[in-house]
Amino acid sequence: MFRRVAIGLTALAIVAATSLAIAHGTRPTNESNVPGVAGVPGQANQSYEIADSHFHLTNYAQEGVDVRDFLKTMGNRVGRVALFGIPLQQMWDHNNTGDFAPTYYLQSDAPLYYYSFTDAYIAMAYKSLPPADQAKFDPMITGFNPADMYAADHIRRVLKTFPGVFSGIGEFTIHKEFVSSKVAGKVASLLDPALDRILDLCAETGLVAILHNDVDMPFPRPGQEPWIVPQMRALMQRHKNATVIWAHMGVGRIIHPVKDQLAMMEKGLANPEMTNFYIDLSWTEVAKYVTATPETVKAVADVMNKYPDRFLFGTDEVAPPDQKAYLKTYDMYQPLLAALTPDARQKFLRGNYERLFDAARVKVRAWERAHAK
Numbered sequence: 001m002f003r004r005v006a007i008g009l010t011a012l013a014i015v016a017a018t019s020l021a022i023a024h025g026t027r028p029t030n031e032s033n034v035p036g037v038a039g040v041p042g043q044a045n046q047s048y049e050i051a052d053s054h055f056h057l058t059n060y061a062q063e064g065v066d067v068r069d070f071l072k073t074m075g076n077r078v079g080r081v082a083l084f085g086i087p088l089q090q091m092w093d094h095n096n097t098g099d100f101a102p103t104y105y106l107q108s109d110a111p112l113y114y115y116s117f118t119d120a121y122i123a124m125a126y127k128s129l130p131p132a133d134q135a136k137f138d139p140m141i142t143g144f145n146p147a148d149m150y151a152a153d154h155i156r157r158v159l160k161t162f163p164g165v166f167s168g169i170g171e172f173t174i175h176k177e178f179v180s181s182k183v184a185g186k187v188a189s190l191l192d193p194a195l196d197r198i199l200d201l202c203a204e205t206g207l208v209a210i211l212h213n214d215v216d217m218p219f220p221r222p223g224q225e226p227w228i229v230p231q232m233r234a235l236m237q238r239h240k241n242a243t244v245i246w247a248h249m250g251v252g253r254i255i256h257p258v259k260d261q262l263a264m265m266e267k268g269l270a271n272p273e274m275t276n277f278y279i280d281l282s283w284t285e286v287a288k289y290v291t292a293t294p295e296t297v298k299a300v301a302d303v304m305n306k307y308p309d310r311f312l313f314g315t316d317e318v319a320p321p322d323q324k325a326y327l328k329t330y331d332m333y334q335p336l337l338a339a340l341t342p343d344a345r346q347k348f349l350r351g352n353y354e355r356l357f358d359a360a361r362v363k364v365r366a367w368e369r370a371h372a373k
Contacts (some may be wrong), residue, residue: 024294043117045075047189048080048350049079050330051313052078052080053312054247055084055147055316055317056085056318057085058318059318060102061090061101062117062121064088066125067129067137071136077327078326082138082314083122083137084141085118085119085122085143086142087142087172088113088173091110091113111182111183113185114183114323116144121160122139123139123165126139126165127162136292138167138360139165139167140168140170140344141168141170142172143158146188149193149197155198158204163368163372164365164367166207167208167361168202168210168357169207169209169210170211171212172210174213175188175190175213175228190213190228190231196238196239199239203242206363208245208356209245210247211245211247213242214228225279236276240275241276242272242276243276244278245356246277246278246318247337248282248286249279262303265279267271269303277310280312280314283314290333290336296341297335301344304344305341308340308343308344309352310352311347311348312348313330313349315327315330
């Protein structure tokens with residue numbers, strides 16, 4: 001059943017470079033004394049198993065776990081994490097849910113709205129840590145409306161306000177089941193020039209973008225071609241210099257893998273015009289499809305073994321209470337990991353993350369210095 005995606009993908013040739021761990025917006029006096037700065041960036045713990053490309057510190061009510069408690073949850077197993085909140089706040093409408101305070105978008109019919117303060121919250125959580133712990137995180141900017149032409153200006157403003165903090169943007173959403181229709185105001189679109197401005201800025205600054213876009217519409221008719229696919233492909237081809245990670249491979253709770261997904265994915269991976277596109281296999285829903293049968297495991301592993309530089313592991317957990325809950329997706333992927341070559345497994349679990357985010361740290365810090373007041 002999993003033999004279905006429809007989007008062209010392929011590799012980004014980025015050479016990992018030495019990154020700068022920057023605390024409180026200033027460069028350390030002696031970078032070689034700061035773990036994770038000199039040599040291989042951000043790898044103070046060389047023995048860790050996992051780099052998590054997709055983690056939410058807070059939920060749809062902007063509540064979550066303290067970043068220090070999360071460090072304990074990571075333990076020695078998780079060494080790097082892309083750290084972000086959720087850009088949308090679920091409105092608590094007493095006329096809708098009464099005294100029940102919703103913390104998830106499916107718990108209320110009230111609208112969602114963009115919550116820009118999440119960026120300051122994530123930045124301050126990061127800046128509260130000592131440099132050795134900061135090196136384990138790559139904070140992401142999420143508090144912008146991708147349908148707003150001013151969204152790129154917000155991202156630029158956040159970089160200048162919190163220099164030395166952010167490595168990317170996202171996870172932000174364009175098309176998402178149940179969510180897009182609940183967002184107050186204009187609906188985001190892959191065709192919107194506001195999104196073009198955002199990805200142009202990512203190319204300029206070096207920010208990594210994590211983009212959520214469902215691969216299909218909810219409840220499509222049998223045989224109906226997903227109209228989203230050519231729009232997504234065209235977007236990536238318009239922004240060849242932006243590094244984009246496609247969250248969850250476009251899968252949702254009811255957005256199942258589309259017909260011939262893996263065959264079309266492999267076609268895209270071989271496309272030389274799609275050298276900027278990566279995939280995170282985050283979320284338990286994705287893991288459920290990948291590991292459904294021995295045949296689905298083998299089919300996905302075959303593509304990953306052929307294109308080992310394109311896939312990243314992510315949990316997509318939201319404020320997990322403990323390590324067992326946090327690594328549920330990782331545990332579900334054990335059959336897939338066993339089917340990968342040692343090279344593909346290492347790159348999936350941490351190598352590709354390190355390569356992309358180490359390069360982003362260097363490029364974004366350089367942009368910040370060039371644009372400092």
